[in-house]
Amino acid sequence: MPETANNDGKTRRDIVLLSTADWSHPCWTNKQYVGRELAAAGHRVLYVESLGLRQPSLREGRDMRRIFRRLMRMFRPMVKVNEHLYVYTPFVIPLHRYALVRRINRGLFNLSLRLIMRVLRMDADLLWTYNPITTATTDLQRFKTVVYHCVDNIAAMPGLPKETIEQREPELIRNADAIFTSAPALQDKCAxxxxxxxxxHNVAEFEHFNQATRVDLxxxxxxxxxxxVIVGFVGALSDYKVDFNIIAGIAAARPDWTIYLLGQLGESILCRDDSALRQHDNIVLHGPVDYAELPSYLKRFDVVLLPMLINEYTKSVFPMKFFEYLAAGKPLVSTRLPAITEYRHLVRLADDAKGFVAAIEDILRNNCPPRAGxxxxxxxxxxxxxxxxxxxxxxxxxxR
Known part of the structure; x- marks a missing residue:
């Protein structure tokens, strides 16, 4: 049955979650967290990994390694994570800009999804999707309820099929039964x-990040x-999101500070020029670390940064790092992202490297208490x- 009631009287549902990220990606986002929380609440969740919105580059080593890993997972297309959560790796051709390929992918995906759901004895109860071109890949009419969780202006990301997304996303928005958004600009668009x-808006695992405040950690x-002084940043370092010039400018103005960057440099081909970050000896490009270790790094950071570019993509971004930083008890300096305006009393805002340096110096002088954050x-x-x-x-x- 698609809906059942447990002993606590709460309704349990069968949920197909269409993600735009693989379950095993080291940097979790809304997709993995929501899948985990739905399963923890007792719902049965089939987490469908990315359908490959971005066309891979055969010249990119990272893309080729990802293709290889996905092909290997297709030989074991379904993995049981726990009693309520399964992860499914679909076979699709990542060339969604072509109508013929979209038709082929739709047929392949819907057939395989039916088979997987039959194996799991799941009903077509609730479709929870993050994919803006869901109407091109999935038969919405099969599902009793459709939810679109809109967490990015994906059409503004480089390397993605912009025309296809702009055509299909409005169709999905109109046909979904409920829409959830993570930023005011996305709310306006969908509403x-x-x-x-x-x-x-985005939230955080408070208990995990608050470990950074423990004396014994x-x-x-x-x-x-x-x-x-260590000034820190945690997250993907992509030059369409992060202002590398601000980071480099801070390093140049204060060579006595260490600028410590935790995260993957670029997201495949989406980082074109990182030279600004490599010109200063006091910038440390550490790379990504295990999620469990993040509090032990954050503990040592004196100030943390959100040096985001302001562009068509970031105008619709509420950074997941915002509440993670605050939970860790860290004073924060950020550019003027529209989505965090309502919390401007908890963050120092600046427009350029000079402004960031001034804000950091003021924080260090006044030893700002983290309690409110x-x-x-x-x-x-x-x-x-x-x-x-x-x-x-x-x-x-x-x-439906």
Whole structure:
């Protein structure tokens, strides 16, 4: 049955979650967290990995390695994560800009999805999608309820099929039974086409990141011998999102500070020029670290950064790092991202490297207490947000 009630009286549903990220990606985003929380609430979740929106480059080693890993997973296309959560790796041709390929992919994907659901004895109850071209790949009419969780302006990302997305996403928005958005600009866009649109900004795993405030937590080994001020950043270093010139400008203005960058440099071909970050000896390009280790790095950071570009993509971004930083008790300096305007009392805002340096120096002089940021971050958790979303879904009657 698609809906069942447990002993606690809560309704359990069969949910197909169409992601735009692989489950095993080292940097989790909304897709993995929501899948995990839905399963933790007792729903049965089939997490469908990325359908390959971006065409891979055969000249990119990272793309080729990802293609190889996906091909290997296709020989074991379904993995059981726990009692309620399964991960499925679909076979698709990542050339969505071509109509013929989209038709082939639609046929292949819907057939394989039916088979997988039959094996799991899942009903076509709830489709929860992050993919803006879902109407091109999936038969919405099969599902009782369709939810579109819009967390990015994906059409503005380089390397993606912009025309296809701009054609298909409005169709998905109009046909979804409920829409959830993560930034005010996304809320405005979706609400104009669907009145059942609800704003839920990004949240954080408070308990995990708040470990950085513990006196007994050891500082990460690579940071123990660094003297002086450490200014830190955590996240993917892609030049369409992050302003490398601001980071380089901070390093140039204060060579006595260490600028410590934790994260993957670029996302495949989406980072074209990182030369600005390699011109200063006090910039450390550490690379990504295991999620479990992040609090031990954050503990040593004196100030953390959100040096984001302001462009068509980032105008629709509420950084996941925002509440993660605050939960860690770290003073934060950011560019003026529209999505964080309501929390500007918790962050220092600056427009360029000079402004960032001035804000950091003021923070260091005044030893700004982190209590307000920690208290605000504690209010915004994945379980609470997911529960609120599912309450809306429960009130939504699909007409598929």
């Amino acid at each position: 104009a086409l669907n009145s059942n649109t609800h704003y839920f 050891p500082v990460a080994e690579p940071l123990r011998d660094i003297q002086g 920690i208290e605000e971050a504690q209010k915004h958790s994945y379980p609470a947000r997911t529960q609120a979303m599912m309450e809306i879904v429960a009130q939504t009657q699909g007409e």
